[in-house]
Amino acid sequence: MKEQIQAGLSALGLLDRVPAQAPDQLAEYGRLLLEKNQVMNLTAITDPDQVVKLHMLDCAALLTCADFADKRLVDVGTGAGFPGMVLKILVPSLDVVLLDSLNKRLDWLGEVAQTLGLSGIQTLHARAEEQALHPGWRDSFDLVTSRAVASLELLSELCLPYVKVGGQFLAMKAVDCEEELSRAAAGIAKLGGTLRPSQDYTIPGTEVTHRLVRVDKTSPTPKGYPRRWAKIQKSPIR
Numbered sequence: 093m094k095e096q097i098q099a100g101l102s103a104l105g106l107l108d109r110v111p112a113q114a115p116d117q118l119a120e121y122g123r124l125l126l127e128k129n130q131v132m133n134l135t136a137i138t139d140p141d142q143v144v145k146l147h148m149l150d151c152a153a154l155l156t157c158a159d160f161a162d163k164r165l166v167d168v169g170t171g172a173g174f175p176g177m178v179l180k181i182l183v184p185s186l187d188v189v190l191l192d193s194l195n196k197r198l199d200w201l202g203e204v205a206q207t208l209g210l211s212g213i214q215t216l217h218a219r220a221e222e223q224a225l226h227p228g229w230r231d232s233f234d235l236v237t238s239r240a241v242a243s244l245e246l247l248s249e250l251c252l253p254y255v256k257v258g259g260q261f262l263a264m265k266a267v268d269c270e271e272e273l274s275r276a277a278a279g280i281a282k283l284g285g286t287l288r289p290s291q292d293y294t295i296p297g298t299e300v301t302h303r304l305v306r307v308d309k310t311s312p313t314p315k316g317y318p319r320r321w322a323k324i325q326k327s328p329i330r
């Protein structure tokens with residue numbers, strides 16, 4: 093996997109911007125993922141080549157769209173660590189919280205972080221909409237990322253409350269998310285966000301193009317948000 097990762101990072105123009113050990117660490121992460129996937133449901137992708145492209149390089153491409161150095165980031169619904177773990181490996185100065193409502197995968201991610209010798213990475217077992225109500229979490233992160241967790245109108249209420257004014261919410265989406273985006277626009281504004289132009293990127297070695305939706309936090313999230321999950325789902329903020 094290492095050579096493929098190196099080639100992919102090079103195609104993205106990132107190889108000389110990431111630490112020398114990053115390709116080895118990503119390959120080891122991929123190996124551990126496939127090994128553990130035999131006994132725990134971590135990913136539907138079982139081909140190493142596809143793990144590199146659709147997990148590692150997909151997440152690495154975020155570095156072409158935003159600056160992560162020295163930032164504090166929470167990855168909401170991280171699952172098996174995407175994109176949070178990949179970003180941490182590529183940008184060691186990033187202070188990362190990998191947050192998920194499912195504990196099993198977080199325990200495994202903690203082991204991966206230890207095996208790879210990563211510090212400045214925390215796993216947190218919590219529901220995003222509940223954790224954001226705790227002091228020190230609201231309006232306090234530079235960046236929030238999320239991939240494959242919920243539609244943008246629901247996801248915005250889970251993620252935007254964490255972002256401090258001046259920070260950004262980055263949602264990894266399919267390229268055909270126009271309708272999803274327009275449904276979410278009014279809610280994003282209510283939550284204190286301002287939509288910026290999205291950025292499309294093609295995963296090296298594939299014809300897959302994904303879209304990074306970018307939202308700047310321009311004012312604090314009003315009191316009362318996020319609401320409980322049942323409420324968020326039943327009447328999405330509009």
Ligand SMILES: C[S@@+](CC[C@H](N)C(=O)[O-])C[C@H]1O[C@@H](n2cnc3c(N)ncnc32)[C@H](O)[C@@H]1O
Binds near residue numbers: 174
């Ligand atoms: C389909 S997985 C995606 C995982 C990873 N982001 C990826 O792209 O491979 C969705 C993850 O979001 C988590 N999740 C869903 N709703 C959540 C919530 N309200 N708070 C925290 N985690 C949540 C699930 O437990 C699951 O691990």
